Amino acid sequence: MSKPVVPHDQAARQFIADEARTDWHDQTLWFVRQKRDKAAHTLPEWESLRDLASGIKDYALANLSTLLTNFERQATANGITVHWATDAAEHNRIVLDLIQQHSPSARPKVVKSKSMLTEECHLNEFLTEQGVDLVDTDLGERIVQLRQESPSHIVLPAIHLRKSDVSDTFHQHLGTEAGNHDPQYLTEAARTHLRERFMAAQIAITGVNFAVAETGGFVVCTNEGNADLGAHLADVHIACMGIEKVIPQQEHLGVFLRLLTRSATGQPITTYSSHFRRPAPGKVMHLVLVDNGRSTQLGRTHFRNSLKCIRCGACFNTCPVYRRSGGHSYHNAVAGPIGSILAPNLDMRKNADLPFASTLCGSCSNVCPVKIDIHDQLWHWRQTLTAEGLAPLPKTLSMKLMGWVLAHPLVYRVAGRAGRRLMRYWPGAVSNQLNPWYKGREMPQPPAQSFGDWYNQTRRRL
Numbered sequence: 001m002s003k004p005v006v007p008h009d010q011a012a013r014q015f016i017a018d019e020a021r022t023d024w025h026d027q028t029l030w031f032v033r034q035k036r037d038k039a040a041h042t043l044p045e046w047e048s049l050r051d052l053a054s055g056i057k058d059y060a061l062a063n064l065s066t067l068l069t070n071f072e073r074q075a076t077a078n079g080i081t082v083h084w085a086t087d088a089a090e091h092n093r094i095v096l097d098l099i100q101q102h103s104p105s106a107r108p109k110v111v112k113s114k115s116m117l118t119e120e121c122h123l124n125e126f127l128t129e130q131g132v133d134l135v136d137t138d139l140g141e142r143i144v145q146l147r148q149e150s151p152s153h154i155v156l157p158a159i160h161l162r163k164s165d166v167s168d169t170f171h172q173h174l175g176t177e178a179g180n181h182d183p184q185y186l187t188e189a190a191r192t193h194l195r196e197r198f199m200a201a202q203i204a205i206t207g208v209n210f211a212v213a214e215t216g217g218f219v220v221c222t223n224e225g226n227a228d229l230g231a232h233l234a235d236v237h238i239a240c241m242g243i244e245k246v247i248p249q250q251e252h253l254g255v256f257l258r259l260l261t262r263s264a265t266g267q268p269i270t271t272y273s274s275h276f277r278r279p280a281p282g283k284v285m286h287l288v289l290v291d292n293g294r295s296t297q298l299g300r301t302h303f304r305n306s307l308k309c310i311r312c313g314a315c316f317n318t319c320p321v322y323r324r325s326g327g328h329s330y331h332n333a334v335a336g337p338i339g340s341i342l343a344p345n346l347d348m349r350k351n352a353d354l355p356f357a358s359t360l361c362g363s364c365s366n367v368c369p370v371k372i373d374i375h376d377q378l379w380h381w382r383q384t385l386t387a388e389g390l391a392p393l394p395k396t397l398s399m400k401l402m403g404w405v406l407a408h409p410l411v412y413r414v415a416g417r418a419g420r421r422l423m424r425y426w427p428g429a430v431s432n433q434l435n436p437w438y439k440g441r442e443m444p445q446p447p448a449q450s451f452g453d454w455y456n457q458t459r460r461r462l
């Protein structure tokens, strides 16, 4: 059963109630953002790479059906079995059927490396309900899985947790020493635990970062080597891929691999960029191509660019709202600025609050390695949602009123004068708990006169 959705502002309020954690979360992500800047500045051709990546993605989106058909043909010729899923439910059903087909045991053992697509499809919950013993092998993902939480960041899934939280979780589930927060000790405990799971797994599920239409091969990027280990130890490899991940040619990989990890964590290259082309002798490889709303997004003129996303997380790390509200406040598998564009496409009503969870400062667009116009798209979503009657009612009414005031200069001047007087002689009329803007902020001192009055006076004196 799906959990009730807590609107972003309420969930954010819960997150910032822990002030120390909010500060630490904010500073940690800003540190990652600064590492990204340093890494970007080491490449004089950085901006050209971004332009090139954006152009390649433009081409890929404009020729998506051709590239996907070519990719399927090449992958099939290489010995990979390709499946197509229209939505999350079909994706989950295909994966379950494959697991049952290849592992007839009552409780099949499966390992999975990080894949935001499977998070989007809620594959973990579905397979677990069906009796599959599924273990996430990315360390951060394993931590949140043990805590029955979802990842709060697409690259750093457990960034909302402290060492002490991890220590408590491992003590409860893996039997580590209570109160031992030493990262080395905790990592070694996780490694021992995960090694057993790797050795026992019959099937490995991975995501896909890039699929090459020219060759039918695909690339999975991890820093822990867990996708490699899982896929090479298990007899069956199931790779799950959103249809927007296809790129035309092998030579384009170099552009994206240089941008991806520099943008994500400031590393020059991902520790493991694993290239899969065909199953090893005696083994089986399946690939599930998933639409789940992507074709609809492709048809939305203002939002199709969001499909260029390579899931680096740079827009999360720079976003002042994400940094201080935490990933879980976005109630969507992909949080942050890009998640706020993708989520309304999947369910406009449920996710209508997310495009408003932004200052529209544009920092996200500035860092995006594929030059997605993120803040413009958020602004367009606000207009679309308002036109659909899905924007918050108080905001819609207040904007209508403001529009009317701004359209009538006399009303604007009178309202400004009345507002300044009110704030001067009766500040409690606006500085009260009924005013959401006032909560957590100081009201400014009202100026003695409006800019218009000042300008007219000054001009007369000149």
Ligand code: SF4
Residues within 6 Å of the ligand: 263, 308, 309, 310, 311, 312, 313, 314, 315, 316, 338, 364, 367, 368, 369, 370, 371, 372, 374
């Ligand atoms: S929108 Fe751009 S910056 Fe954000 S995750 Fe995607 S590629 Fe990275």
